[in-house]
Amino acid sequence: MMGSGGSVSVRSPATVANMVCGFDVLGFAVNDPYDEMHIRFTDEAGIIIINEDEYNLPTEPELNVAGAALLAMLEELNEPIGFELRICKHIKPGSGVGSSAASAAGAVVAANRLLNDRFTKEDLVRFAMNGEKVASGVKHADNIAPCIYGGVTLIRSIFPLDIIELTAPPLYVTIVHPQIEVRTADARGILKQQVLLKDAIRQWGNIGGLVAGLLKSDYELIGRSLEDVLIEPVRSILIPGFDMIKQQSKEAGALGGGISGSGPSIFMLSKDESTAKLVEKEMHHIYEQLGLEHHTYVTTINQTGVKFIK
Protein backbone atom coordinates (compact mmCIF):
# COMPACT_ATOMS: atom_id res chain seq x y z
CA MET A 1 0.00 0.00 0.00
CA MET A 2 0.98 3.61 -0.57
CA GLY A 3 -0.25 4.44 2.86
CA SER A 4 2.11 6.81 4.48
CA GLY A 5 -0.10 8.23 7.19
CA GLY A 6 -1.04 11.87 7.15
CA SER A 7 -3.83 13.72 5.53
CA VAL A 8 -4.20 16.58 3.10
CA SER A 9 -6.55 19.53 3.43
CA VAL A 10 -7.47 21.89 0.62
CA ARG A 11 -9.54 24.93 -0.18
CA SER A 12 -11.21 24.53 -3.54
CA PRO A 13 -12.42 27.79 -5.08
CA ALA A 14 -15.61 28.82 -6.81
CA THR A 15 -15.27 29.52 -10.53
CA VAL A 16 -17.06 31.61 -13.12
CA ALA A 17 -17.49 29.80 -16.42
CA ASN A 18 -18.18 31.29 -19.87
CA MET A 19 -17.05 34.81 -18.96
CA VAL A 20 -19.88 36.25 -21.06
CA CYS A 21 -18.60 35.74 -24.62
CA GLY A 22 -16.64 32.52 -24.07
CA PHE A 23 -19.42 29.94 -23.76
CA ASP A 24 -17.89 26.56 -22.87
CA VAL A 25 -14.31 27.79 -23.42
CA LEU A 26 -13.43 30.50 -20.86
CA GLY A 27 -13.53 30.52 -17.06
CA PHE A 28 -11.79 31.96 -14.02
CA ALA A 29 -11.37 31.11 -10.34
CA VAL A 30 -12.23 33.48 -7.47
CA ASN A 31 -10.91 33.69 -3.92
CA ASP A 32 -14.33 33.59 -2.31
CA PRO A 33 -16.39 31.40 -1.79
CA TYR A 34 -14.53 28.08 -1.54
CA ASP A 35 -15.09 24.54 -0.25
CA GLU A 36 -12.88 22.82 2.33
CA MET A 37 -11.92 19.18 1.93
CA HIS A 38 -9.78 16.73 3.88
CA ILE A 39 -8.51 13.45 2.48
CA ARG A 40 -6.59 10.54 3.96
CA PHE A 41 -5.70 6.99 2.98
CA THR A 42 -7.78 4.18 4.43
CA ASP A 43 -6.79 0.56 4.98
CA GLU A 44 -9.56 -0.77 2.76
CA ALA A 45 -9.56 -0.06 -0.97
CA GLY A 46 -12.40 2.17 -2.18
CA ILE A 47 -13.83 5.57 -1.39
CA ILE A 48 -15.62 6.84 1.69
CA ILE A 49 -17.39 10.22 1.43
CA ILE A 50 -18.30 12.11 4.60
CA ASN A 51 -20.34 15.29 4.19
CA GLU A 52 -19.78 17.92 6.89
CA ASP A 53 -22.19 20.49 5.53
CA GLU A 54 -25.91 21.07 5.29
CA TYR A 55 -26.48 20.07 1.66
CA ASN A 56 -27.30 16.35 2.02
CA LEU A 57 -25.37 15.44 -1.12
CA PRO A 58 -25.12 11.72 -1.94
CA THR A 59 -22.32 9.77 -0.24
CA GLU A 60 -22.25 6.86 -2.70
CA PRO A 61 -19.00 7.55 -4.55
CA GLU A 62 -20.44 7.01 -8.04
CA LEU A 63 -23.30 9.47 -7.34
CA ASN A 64 -21.10 12.08 -5.66
CA VAL A 65 -19.16 14.44 -7.95
CA ALA A 66 -16.02 14.25 -5.79
CA GLY A 67 -16.43 10.48 -5.55
CA ALA A 68 -16.83 10.08 -9.31
CA ALA A 69 -13.67 12.12 -9.88
CA LEU A 70 -11.71 9.98 -7.39
CA LEU A 71 -13.07 6.79 -8.97
CA ALA A 72 -11.71 7.91 -12.35
CA MET A 73 -8.33 8.47 -10.72
CA LEU A 74 -8.38 5.07 -8.98
CA GLU A 75 -9.30 3.36 -12.22
CA GLU A 76 -6.21 4.79 -13.90
CA LEU A 77 -4.04 3.93 -10.88
CA ASN A 78 -5.25 0.36 -10.87
CA GLU A 79 -3.91 -0.23 -7.33
CA PRO A 80 -5.86 -1.27 -4.20
CA ILE A 81 -5.98 2.21 -2.69
CA GLY A 82 -8.61 3.62 -0.35
CA PHE A 83 -9.48 7.27 0.39
CA GLU A 84 -11.65 8.86 3.04
CA LEU A 85 -12.82 12.29 1.92
CA ARG A 86 -14.49 14.75 4.28
CA ILE A 87 -16.23 17.59 2.46
CA CYS A 88 -17.38 20.87 3.94
CA LYS A 89 -19.03 22.81 1.15
CA HIS A 90 -19.52 26.56 1.38
CA ILE A 91 -20.36 26.93 -2.32
CA LYS A 92 -24.06 26.21 -2.59
CA PRO A 93 -24.89 23.55 -5.19
CA GLY A 94 -26.79 24.99 -8.13
CA SER A 95 -25.58 28.54 -7.60
CA GLY A 96 -23.75 28.74 -10.94
CA VAL A 97 -20.28 29.39 -9.55
CA GLY A 98 -18.84 25.92 -10.07
CA SER A 99 -19.94 24.14 -6.91
CA SER A 100 -19.63 20.68 -8.48
CA ALA A 101 -16.30 21.59 -10.07
CA ALA A 102 -14.94 22.68 -6.68
CA SER A 103 -15.86 19.31 -5.16
CA ALA A 104 -14.47 17.26 -8.04
CA ALA A 105 -11.29 19.31 -8.54
CA GLY A 106 -10.54 19.68 -4.83
CA ALA A 107 -10.85 15.92 -4.31
CA VAL A 108 -8.42 14.91 -7.04
CA VAL A 109 -5.89 17.65 -6.25
CA ALA A 110 -5.88 16.59 -2.59
CA ALA A 111 -5.66 12.87 -3.46
CA ASN A 112 -2.82 13.57 -5.89
CA ARG A 113 -0.81 15.21 -3.12
CA LEU A 114 -1.26 12.06 -1.00
CA LEU A 115 0.09 10.16 -4.03
CA ASN A 116 3.15 12.45 -4.13
CA ASP A 117 1.83 14.41 -7.15
CA ARG A 118 1.95 11.45 -9.46
CA PHE A 119 -0.45 13.03 -11.95
CA THR A 120 -0.18 16.22 -14.01
CA LYS A 121 -2.72 19.03 -13.74
CA GLU A 122 -4.12 17.97 -17.10
CA ASP A 123 -4.66 14.43 -15.77
CA LEU A 124 -6.49 15.92 -12.79
CA VAL A 125 -8.77 17.91 -15.09
CA ARG A 126 -9.59 14.70 -16.95
CA PHE A 127 -10.48 12.90 -13.71
CA ALA A 128 -12.51 15.80 -12.35
CA MET A 129 -14.54 16.07 -15.55
CA ASN A 130 -16.14 12.76 -14.51
CA GLY A 131 -17.59 14.64 -11.56
CA GLU A 132 -19.10 17.22 -13.92
CA LYS A 133 -20.69 14.39 -15.84
CA VAL A 134 -22.41 13.20 -12.66
CA ALA A 135 -23.59 16.74 -11.91
CA SER A 136 -24.86 17.84 -15.32
CA GLY A 137 -24.60 14.89 -17.69
CA VAL A 138 -21.83 16.55 -19.70
CA LYS A 139 -18.05 16.38 -19.34
CA HIS A 140 -17.06 20.02 -19.46
CA ALA A 141 -13.89 21.69 -18.21
CA ASP A 142 -14.64 25.41 -18.13
CA ASN A 143 -15.05 25.34 -14.33
CA ILE A 144 -12.67 22.46 -13.60
CA ALA A 145 -9.70 23.97 -15.44
CA PRO A 146 -9.64 27.36 -13.66
CA CYS A 147 -10.36 25.57 -10.34
CA ILE A 148 -7.19 23.48 -10.77
CA TYR A 149 -4.92 25.94 -12.62
CA GLY A 150 -6.15 29.19 -11.05
CA GLY A 151 -6.48 32.45 -12.95
CA VAL A 152 -8.29 32.64 -16.26
CA THR A 153 -8.20 29.58 -18.50
CA LEU A 154 -9.16 28.91 -22.08
CA ILE A 155 -10.28 25.42 -23.10
CA ARG A 156 -9.11 25.52 -26.71
CA SER A 157 -10.27 21.97 -27.20
CA ILE A 158 -11.87 19.39 -24.94
CA PHE A 159 -11.14 16.26 -27.03
CA PRO A 160 -8.13 16.26 -27.04
CA LEU A 161 -7.87 18.39 -23.92
CA ASP A 162 -5.96 21.65 -24.55
CA ILE A 163 -5.94 24.14 -21.68
CA ILE A 164 -4.35 27.58 -22.11
CA GLU A 165 -3.53 29.69 -19.06
CA LEU A 166 -4.23 33.39 -19.66
CA THR A 167 -2.60 36.06 -17.52
CA ALA A 168 -4.94 38.82 -16.43
CA PRO A 169 -4.51 42.24 -14.82
CA PRO A 170 -5.85 42.71 -11.28
CA LEU A 171 -9.65 42.46 -11.39
CA TYR A 172 -12.30 42.69 -8.70
CA VAL A 173 -15.27 40.41 -9.00
CA THR A 174 -18.73 41.07 -7.61
CA ILE A 175 -21.05 38.07 -7.57
CA VAL A 176 -24.72 37.98 -6.65
CA HIS A 177 -26.52 34.71 -6.15
CA PRO A 178 -30.30 35.11 -6.19
CA GLN A 179 -31.88 32.25 -4.29
CA ILE A 180 -33.71 30.70 -7.19
CA GLU A 181 -32.99 27.40 -8.84
CA VAL A 182 -31.76 27.14 -12.43
CA ARG A 183 -30.82 23.57 -13.29
CA THR A 184 -27.76 23.35 -15.56
CA ALA A 185 -29.62 20.82 -17.68
CA ASP A 186 -32.53 23.28 -18.16
CA ALA A 187 -30.17 26.15 -18.91
CA ARG A 188 -28.56 23.96 -21.58
CA GLY A 189 -31.89 22.72 -22.87
CA ILE A 190 -33.20 26.15 -23.86
CA LEU A 191 -30.19 26.88 -26.08
CA LYS A 192 -30.66 26.59 -29.81
CA GLN A 193 -28.45 23.99 -31.47
CA GLN A 194 -27.97 26.28 -34.47
CA VAL A 195 -26.80 29.87 -34.44
CA LEU A 196 -26.61 32.52 -37.14
CA LEU A 197 -23.19 32.80 -38.75
CA LYS A 198 -23.29 36.58 -38.33
CA ASP A 199 -23.88 36.20 -34.58
CA ALA A 200 -21.08 33.64 -34.33
CA ILE A 201 -18.75 36.11 -36.08
CA ARG A 202 -19.64 38.82 -33.58
CA GLN A 203 -19.01 36.36 -30.76
CA TRP A 204 -15.57 35.39 -32.00
CA GLY A 205 -14.62 39.04 -32.38
CA ASN A 206 -15.47 39.42 -28.72
CA ILE A 207 -13.59 36.30 -27.64
CA GLY A 208 -10.51 37.44 -29.51
CA GLY A 209 -10.95 40.87 -27.92
CA LEU A 210 -11.35 39.46 -24.42
CA VAL A 211 -8.29 37.20 -24.70
CA ALA A 212 -6.26 40.11 -26.10
CA GLY A 213 -7.60 42.48 -23.42
CA LEU A 214 -6.59 40.07 -20.64
CA LEU A 215 -3.11 39.40 -22.03
CA LYS A 216 -2.50 43.10 -22.80
CA SER A 217 -3.97 44.27 -19.47
CA ASP A 218 -6.29 46.55 -21.44
CA TYR A 219 -9.26 47.14 -19.13
CA GLU A 220 -11.25 49.09 -21.71
CA LEU A 221 -10.91 46.30 -24.24
CA ILE A 222 -11.93 43.73 -21.62
CA GLY A 223 -15.04 45.80 -20.93
CA ARG A 224 -15.98 46.22 -24.61
CA SER A 225 -15.51 42.49 -25.24
CA LEU A 226 -17.82 41.37 -22.41
CA GLU A 227 -20.73 41.06 -24.83
CA ASP A 228 -22.73 37.94 -25.64
CA VAL A 229 -25.26 38.02 -28.47
CA LEU A 230 -25.94 34.28 -28.43
CA ILE A 231 -26.41 32.73 -25.01
CA GLU A 232 -27.21 35.62 -22.67
CA PRO A 233 -30.34 36.82 -24.49
CA VAL A 234 -31.84 33.33 -24.05
CA ARG A 235 -30.62 32.38 -20.58
CA SER A 236 -31.00 35.74 -18.88
CA ILE A 237 -34.78 35.33 -19.12
CA LEU A 238 -34.47 32.70 -16.35
CA ILE A 239 -32.84 35.23 -14.00
CA PRO A 240 -35.08 37.89 -12.43
CA GLY A 241 -33.69 41.44 -12.62
CA PHE A 242 -30.80 40.46 -14.89
CA ASP A 243 -31.01 43.40 -17.29
CA MET A 244 -31.39 45.90 -14.49
CA ILE A 245 -28.43 44.52 -12.57
CA LYS A 246 -26.23 44.59 -15.63
CA GLN A 247 -27.19 48.11 -16.57
CA GLN A 248 -26.85 49.58 -13.10
CA SER A 249 -23.58 47.76 -12.43
CA LYS A 250 -22.11 49.32 -15.55
CA GLU A 251 -23.45 52.71 -14.57
CA ALA A 252 -21.74 52.21 -11.20
CA GLY A 253 -18.45 51.73 -13.08
CA ALA A 254 -18.18 47.98 -13.67
CA LEU A 255 -16.24 46.99 -16.80
CA GLY A 256 -18.98 44.50 -17.61
CA GLY A 257 -20.18 41.04 -16.73
CA GLY A 258 -23.07 38.67 -17.15
CA ILE A 259 -24.36 35.26 -16.19
CA SER A 260 -21.92 33.11 -14.20
CA GLY A 261 -21.89 29.68 -15.84
CA SER A 262 -25.49 28.70 -16.49
CA GLY A 263 -26.74 30.97 -13.69
CA PRO A 264 -28.54 32.04 -11.64
CA SER A 265 -25.51 33.88 -10.22
CA ILE A 266 -24.45 37.08 -11.98
CA PHE A 267 -20.87 38.38 -11.92
CA MET A 268 -19.41 41.79 -12.68
CA LEU A 269 -15.76 42.75 -13.15
CA SER A 270 -14.33 46.02 -11.88
CA LYS A 271 -10.94 47.68 -11.95
CA ASP A 272 -10.90 48.57 -8.27
CA GLU A 273 -12.41 47.44 -5.00
CA SER A 274 -14.48 50.55 -4.35
CA THR A 275 -16.28 50.10 -7.68
CA ALA A 276 -16.82 46.40 -6.95
CA LYS A 277 -18.44 47.36 -3.63
CA LEU A 278 -20.60 49.98 -5.30
CA VAL A 279 -21.74 47.28 -7.71
CA GLU A 280 -22.57 45.02 -4.77
CA LYS A 281 -24.70 47.80 -3.31
CA GLU A 282 -26.64 48.15 -6.57
CA MET A 283 -27.23 44.40 -6.67
CA HIS A 284 -28.51 44.41 -3.06
CA HIS A 285 -30.78 47.31 -3.82
CA ILE A 286 -32.32 45.71 -6.91
CA TYR A 287 -32.97 42.34 -5.29
CA GLU A 288 -34.35 43.99 -2.15
CA GLN A 289 -36.81 45.87 -4.32
CA LEU A 290 -37.75 42.61 -6.04
CA GLY A 291 -38.07 40.92 -2.63
CA LEU A 292 -35.62 38.21 -3.67
CA GLU A 293 -33.27 36.54 -1.19
CA HIS A 294 -29.67 36.65 -2.36
CA HIS A 295 -26.03 36.40 -1.35
CA THR A 296 -23.24 38.61 -2.63
CA TYR A 297 -19.47 38.29 -2.74
CA VAL A 298 -16.83 40.90 -3.48
CA THR A 299 -13.64 39.06 -4.31
CA THR A 300 -10.66 38.87 -6.67
CA ILE A 301 -9.37 36.41 -9.23
CA ASN A 302 -7.78 33.41 -7.53
CA GLN A 303 -4.38 32.95 -9.19
CA THR A 304 -3.45 29.58 -7.65
CA GLY A 305 -6.50 27.34 -7.90
CA VAL A 306 -7.01 24.63 -5.27
CA LYS A 307 -4.83 25.55 -2.29
CA PHE A 308 -3.28 23.27 0.34
CA ILE A 309 -3.95 24.24 3.94
CA LYS A 310 -2.63 23.04 7.27
Add this chain to the structure above:
Amino acid sequence: MMGSGGSVSVRSPATVANMVCGFDVLGFAVNDPYDEMHIRFTDEAGIIIINEDEYNLPTEPELNVAGAALLAMLEELNEPIGFELRICKHIKPGSGVGSSAASAAGAVVAANRLLNDRFTKEDLVRFAMNGEKVASGVKHADNIAPCIYGGVTLIRSIFPLDIIELTAPPLYVTIVHPQIEVRTADARGILKQQVLLKDAIRQWGNIGGLVAGLLKSDYELIGRSLEDVLIEPVRSILIPGFDMIKQQSKEAGALGGGISGSGPSIFMLSKDESTAKLVEKEMHHIYEQLGLEHHTYVTTINQTGVKFIK
Protein backbone atom coordinates in the same frame (compact mmCIF):
# COMPACT_ATOMS: atom_id res chain seq x y z
CA MET B 1 -6.99 75.10 -52.03
CA MET B 2 -4.74 72.80 -50.01
CA GLY B 3 -2.52 72.43 -53.00
CA SER B 4 1.04 72.50 -51.83
CA GLY B 5 2.81 70.84 -54.72
CA GLY B 6 4.58 67.55 -54.26
CA SER B 7 3.40 64.02 -54.49
CA VAL B 8 3.31 60.97 -52.27
CA SER B 9 4.29 57.45 -53.26
CA VAL B 10 3.40 54.32 -51.30
CA ARG B 11 3.76 50.58 -51.27
CA SER B 12 0.53 48.94 -50.22
CA PRO B 13 0.91 45.34 -49.06
CA ALA B 14 -1.03 42.18 -49.74
CA THR B 15 -2.97 40.81 -46.76
CA VAL B 16 -4.26 37.44 -45.62
CA ALA B 17 -7.75 37.63 -44.16
CA ASN B 18 -9.48 35.13 -41.84
CA MET B 19 -6.28 33.42 -40.71
CA VAL B 20 -8.07 30.06 -40.79
CA CYS B 21 -10.20 30.21 -37.63
CA GLY B 22 -10.91 33.96 -37.58
CA PHE B 23 -13.44 34.33 -40.39
CA ASP B 24 -14.19 38.04 -40.92
CA VAL B 25 -12.26 39.09 -37.79
CA LEU B 26 -8.55 38.29 -38.19
CA GLY B 27 -6.02 39.28 -40.85
CA PHE B 28 -2.35 40.07 -41.36
CA ALA B 29 -0.18 41.98 -43.82
CA VAL B 30 2.78 40.50 -45.70
CA ASN B 31 5.88 42.12 -47.19
CA ASP B 32 5.39 40.60 -50.64
CA PRO B 33 3.55 41.16 -52.98
CA TYR B 34 2.55 44.85 -52.85
CA ASP B 35 1.05 47.54 -55.07
CA GLU B 36 2.72 50.87 -55.84
CA MET B 37 0.72 54.07 -55.95
CA HIS B 38 1.50 57.74 -56.53
CA ILE B 39 -0.84 60.57 -55.64
CA ARG B 40 -0.74 64.34 -56.16
CA PHE B 41 -3.15 67.25 -55.88
CA THR B 42 -4.74 68.53 -59.08
CA ASP B 43 -6.09 71.98 -59.79
CA GLU B 44 -9.60 70.71 -60.51
CA ALA B 45 -11.69 69.11 -57.75
CA GLY B 46 -12.41 65.43 -58.23
CA ILE B 47 -10.47 62.24 -58.77
CA ILE B 48 -8.42 61.08 -61.74
CA ILE B 49 -7.36 57.41 -61.80
CA ILE B 50 -4.49 56.32 -64.06
CA ASN B 51 -3.77 52.60 -64.25
CA GLU B 52 -0.15 51.71 -64.97
CA ASP B 53 -0.58 47.96 -64.96
CA GLU B 54 -2.03 45.23 -67.14
CA TYR B 55 -5.32 44.63 -65.31
CA ASN B 56 -7.64 47.04 -67.15
CA LEU B 57 -9.45 48.00 -63.96
CA PRO B 58 -12.11 50.72 -64.27
CA THR B 59 -10.91 54.33 -64.10
CA GLU B 60 -14.28 55.89 -63.19
CA PRO B 61 -13.67 56.78 -59.53
CA GLU B 62 -16.97 55.36 -58.28
CA LEU B 63 -16.29 51.99 -59.98
CA ASN B 64 -12.64 51.80 -58.93
CA VAL B 65 -11.92 50.55 -55.39
CA ALA B 66 -9.22 53.18 -54.79
CA GLY B 67 -11.48 55.83 -56.29
CA ALA B 68 -14.42 54.84 -54.10
CA ALA B 69 -12.21 55.03 -51.01
CA LEU B 70 -10.95 58.51 -52.01
CA LEU B 71 -14.51 59.67 -52.73
CA ALA B 72 -15.52 58.68 -49.18
CA MET B 73 -12.62 60.73 -47.89
CA LEU B 74 -13.49 63.75 -50.04
CA GLU B 75 -17.09 63.58 -48.93
CA GLU B 76 -16.04 63.86 -45.30
CA LEU B 77 -13.57 66.65 -46.14
CA ASN B 78 -16.22 68.63 -47.97
CA GLU B 79 -13.61 70.87 -49.65
CA PRO B 80 -12.96 71.36 -53.39
CA ILE B 81 -9.92 69.08 -53.54
CA GLY B 82 -8.65 67.13 -56.52
CA PHE B 83 -6.37 64.07 -56.59
CA GLU B 84 -4.58 62.32 -59.41
CA LEU B 85 -3.80 58.72 -58.48
CA ARG B 86 -1.48 56.53 -60.53
CA ILE B 87 -1.75 52.84 -59.66
CA CYS B 88 0.69 50.11 -60.53
CA LYS B 89 -0.74 46.88 -59.18
CA HIS B 90 1.43 43.84 -58.62
CA ILE B 91 -1.21 42.01 -56.56
CA LYS B 92 -3.44 40.26 -59.05
CA PRO B 93 -7.14 41.05 -58.58
CA GLY B 94 -9.10 38.01 -57.42
CA SER B 95 -6.07 36.22 -56.00
CA GLY B 96 -7.41 36.23 -52.43
CA VAL B 97 -4.58 38.20 -50.85
CA GLY B 98 -6.37 41.52 -50.51
CA SER B 99 -5.79 43.08 -53.91
CA SER B 100 -8.76 45.42 -53.58
CA ALA B 101 -7.84 46.29 -50.00
CA ALA B 102 -4.32 47.23 -51.09
CA SER B 103 -5.70 49.64 -53.70
CA ALA B 104 -8.25 51.20 -51.37
CA ALA B 105 -5.99 51.41 -48.32
CA GLY B 106 -2.95 52.63 -50.25
CA ALA B 107 -4.97 55.41 -51.87
CA VAL B 108 -6.34 56.86 -48.64
CA VAL B 109 -3.07 56.52 -46.71
CA ALA B 110 -1.24 58.37 -49.52
CA ALA B 111 -3.95 61.05 -49.81
CA ASN B 112 -3.94 61.53 -46.04
CA ARG B 113 -0.21 62.27 -46.12
CA LEU B 114 -0.86 64.98 -48.76
CA LEU B 115 -3.43 66.36 -46.30
CA ASN B 116 -0.81 66.43 -43.53
CA ASP B 117 -2.24 63.34 -41.81
CA ARG B 118 -5.52 64.97 -40.97
CA PHE B 119 -7.30 61.66 -40.43
CA THR B 120 -6.67 58.83 -37.96
CA LYS B 121 -5.91 55.28 -39.07
CA GLU B 122 -9.41 54.32 -38.00
CA ASP B 123 -10.87 57.02 -40.28
CA LEU B 124 -8.77 55.64 -43.13
CA VAL B 125 -10.13 52.14 -42.53
CA ARG B 126 -13.66 53.53 -42.71
CA PHE B 127 -12.94 55.27 -46.03
CA ALA B 128 -11.17 52.25 -47.52
CA MET B 129 -14.07 49.94 -46.62
CA ASN B 130 -16.03 51.77 -49.33
CA GLY B 131 -13.56 50.33 -51.80
CA GLU B 132 -14.27 46.83 -50.50
CA LYS B 133 -17.93 47.48 -51.03
CA VAL B 134 -17.26 48.24 -54.70
CA ALA B 135 -15.16 45.06 -55.02
CA SER B 136 -17.37 42.54 -53.23
CA GLY B 137 -20.60 44.26 -52.26
CA VAL B 138 -19.77 44.09 -48.55
CA LYS B 139 -17.95 46.58 -46.30
CA HIS B 140 -15.44 44.39 -44.53
CA ALA B 141 -12.22 45.37 -42.78
CA ASP B 142 -10.29 42.16 -42.30
CA ASN B 143 -7.93 43.00 -45.19
CA ILE B 144 -8.12 46.81 -44.90
CA ALA B 145 -7.16 46.93 -41.22
CA PRO B 146 -3.90 44.92 -41.45
CA CYS B 147 -3.05 46.76 -44.69
CA ILE B 148 -3.21 50.10 -42.86
CA TYR B 149 -2.00 49.10 -39.37
CA GLY B 150 0.45 46.36 -40.36
CA GLY B 151 0.99 43.18 -38.37
CA VAL B 152 -1.92 41.02 -37.27
CA THR B 153 -5.22 42.76 -36.54
CA LEU B 154 -8.46 41.68 -34.92
CA ILE B 155 -11.71 43.35 -35.95
CA ARG B 156 -13.57 42.97 -32.67
CA SER B 157 -16.52 44.81 -34.10
CA ILE B 158 -17.24 46.43 -37.45
CA PHE B 159 -20.17 48.65 -36.39
CA PRO B 160 -18.87 50.45 -34.37
CA LEU B 161 -15.40 49.86 -35.72
CA ASP B 162 -13.05 48.37 -33.10
CA ILE B 163 -9.61 47.31 -34.36
CA ILE B 164 -7.17 45.55 -32.03
CA GLU B 165 -3.49 45.30 -32.98
CA LEU B 166 -1.98 41.94 -32.01
CA THR B 167 1.74 41.50 -31.63
CA ALA B 168 3.12 38.33 -33.18
CA PRO B 169 6.42 36.47 -33.02
CA PRO B 170 8.51 36.28 -36.23
CA LEU B 171 6.61 34.19 -38.77
CA TYR B 172 7.41 33.18 -42.33
CA VAL B 173 4.54 33.04 -44.77
CA THR B 174 4.37 30.86 -47.87
CA ILE B 175 1.60 31.74 -50.29
CA VAL B 176 0.55 29.88 -53.40
CA HIS B 177 -1.84 31.41 -55.89
CA PRO B 178 -3.28 28.84 -58.29
CA GLN B 179 -4.40 30.58 -61.47
CA ILE B 180 -8.09 29.84 -61.15
CA GLU B 181 -10.85 32.30 -60.46
CA VAL B 182 -12.89 32.23 -57.23
CA ARG B 183 -15.17 35.25 -57.00
CA THR B 184 -15.48 36.61 -53.47
CA ALA B 185 -19.23 36.82 -53.98
CA ASP B 186 -19.36 33.10 -54.91
CA ALA B 187 -17.14 32.13 -52.01
CA ARG B 188 -19.55 34.00 -49.72
CA GLY B 189 -22.61 32.58 -51.44
CA ILE B 190 -21.80 28.95 -50.66
CA LEU B 191 -21.56 29.57 -46.92
CA LYS B 192 -24.45 28.47 -44.75
CA GLN B 193 -26.14 31.28 -42.85
CA GLN B 194 -26.59 29.00 -39.83
CA VAL B 195 -23.92 27.00 -38.07
CA LEU B 196 -24.06 24.36 -35.35
CA LEU B 197 -23.49 25.75 -31.86
CA LYS B 198 -21.00 22.95 -31.17
CA ASP B 199 -18.96 23.94 -34.23
CA ALA B 200 -19.09 27.60 -33.24
CA ILE B 201 -17.78 26.64 -29.77
CA ARG B 202 -14.87 24.77 -31.32
CA GLN B 203 -14.17 27.79 -33.52
CA TRP B 204 -14.07 30.22 -30.62
CA GLY B 205 -11.73 27.93 -28.71
CA ASN B 206 -9.41 28.16 -31.68
CA ILE B 207 -9.73 31.93 -32.03
CA GLY B 208 -8.96 32.39 -28.36
CA GLY B 209 -6.04 29.99 -28.78
CA LEU B 210 -4.68 31.79 -31.84
CA VAL B 211 -4.89 35.23 -30.22
CA ALA B 212 -3.21 33.87 -27.07
CA GLY B 213 -0.58 32.04 -29.15
CA LEU B 214 0.30 35.22 -31.05
CA LEU B 215 0.49 37.41 -27.93
CA LYS B 216 2.43 34.78 -25.96
CA SER B 217 4.73 33.94 -28.92
CA ASP B 218 3.74 30.31 -28.49
CA TYR B 219 4.35 28.72 -31.90
CA GLU B 220 2.91 25.35 -30.93
CA LEU B 221 -0.30 26.95 -29.76
CA ILE B 222 -0.52 29.01 -32.96
CA GLY B 223 -0.18 25.79 -34.93
CA ARG B 224 -2.81 23.89 -32.94
CA SER B 225 -5.25 26.80 -33.24
CA LEU B 226 -5.03 27.06 -37.04
CA GLU B 227 -8.11 24.87 -37.43
CA ASP B 228 -11.40 25.80 -39.09
CA VAL B 229 -14.35 23.46 -38.83
CA LEU B 230 -16.87 25.87 -40.38
CA ILE B 231 -15.69 27.71 -43.47
CA GLU B 232 -12.73 25.72 -44.79
CA PRO B 233 -14.61 22.44 -45.33
CA VAL B 234 -17.06 24.30 -47.60
CA ARG B 235 -14.76 26.71 -49.41
CA SER B 236 -11.77 24.43 -49.91
CA ILE B 237 -13.83 22.41 -52.41
CA LEU B 238 -13.39 25.34 -54.82
CA ILE B 239 -9.57 25.07 -54.63
CA PRO B 240 -7.91 22.15 -56.47
CA GLY B 241 -5.33 20.28 -54.40
CA PHE B 242 -6.17 22.10 -51.18
CA ASP B 243 -6.13 19.10 -48.84
CA MET B 244 -2.92 17.76 -50.33
CA ILE B 245 -1.17 21.12 -50.03
CA LYS B 246 -2.23 21.51 -46.43
CA GLN B 247 -1.18 18.02 -45.45
CA GLN B 248 2.18 18.08 -47.18
CA SER B 249 2.97 21.60 -45.95
CA LYS B 250 2.46 20.43 -42.39
CA GLU B 251 4.55 17.34 -43.02
CA ALA B 252 7.27 19.69 -44.30
CA GLY B 253 7.15 21.48 -40.95
CA ALA B 254 4.63 24.31 -41.41
CA LEU B 255 2.78 25.34 -38.24
CA GLY B 256 -0.45 25.36 -40.21
CA GLY B 257 -2.44 27.49 -42.60
CA GLY B 258 -5.39 27.44 -44.93
CA ILE B 259 -7.34 29.50 -47.41
CA SER B 260 -6.22 33.12 -47.73
CA GLY B 261 -9.36 35.25 -47.55
CA SER B 262 -11.94 33.67 -49.79
CA GLY B 263 -9.26 32.01 -51.93
CA PRO B 264 -8.02 30.68 -54.24
CA SER B 265 -4.64 31.52 -52.64
CA ILE B 266 -3.46 29.24 -49.85
CA PHE B 267 -1.08 30.41 -47.10
CA MET B 268 1.08 28.51 -44.66
CA LEU B 269 2.92 29.83 -41.60
CA SER B 270 6.37 28.58 -40.60
CA LYS B 271 8.76 29.32 -37.80
CA ASP B 272 11.82 29.70 -40.03
CA GLU B 273 12.69 30.56 -43.60
CA SER B 274 14.08 27.16 -44.56
CA THR B 275 10.77 25.51 -43.65
CA ALA B 276 8.83 28.18 -45.53
CA LYS B 277 10.93 27.42 -48.63
CA LEU B 278 10.42 23.69 -48.21
CA VAL B 279 6.68 24.35 -48.07
CA GLU B 280 6.96 26.39 -51.29
CA LYS B 281 8.67 23.42 -52.96
CA GLU B 282 5.83 21.11 -51.91
CA MET B 283 3.26 23.55 -53.30
CA HIS B 284 5.13 23.78 -56.61
CA HIS B 285 5.36 20.04 -56.80
CA ILE B 286 1.67 19.45 -56.19
CA TYR B 287 0.46 22.05 -58.68
CA GLU B 288 2.95 20.88 -61.29
CA GLN B 289 1.53 17.38 -60.93
CA LEU B 290 -1.97 18.81 -61.30
CA GLY B 291 -0.82 20.82 -64.31
CA LEU B 292 -2.07 24.04 -62.74
CA GLU B 293 -0.36 27.38 -63.31
CA HIS B 294 0.49 29.12 -60.06
CA HIS B 295 2.61 31.77 -58.37
CA THR B 296 4.28 31.41 -55.00
CA TYR B 297 5.67 33.88 -52.47
CA VAL B 298 7.87 33.29 -49.46
CA THR B 299 7.61 36.34 -47.26
CA THR B 300 7.22 37.60 -43.69
CA ILE B 301 4.59 39.50 -41.77
CA ASN B 302 4.63 43.19 -42.69
CA GLN B 303 4.72 45.10 -39.40
CA THR B 304 4.18 48.63 -40.76
CA GLY B 305 1.33 48.41 -43.27
CA VAL B 306 1.26 50.89 -46.18
CA LYS B 307 4.77 52.32 -46.49
CA PHE B 308 5.84 55.71 -47.89
CA ILE B 309 8.55 55.56 -50.52
CA LYS B 310 10.66 58.19 -52.22
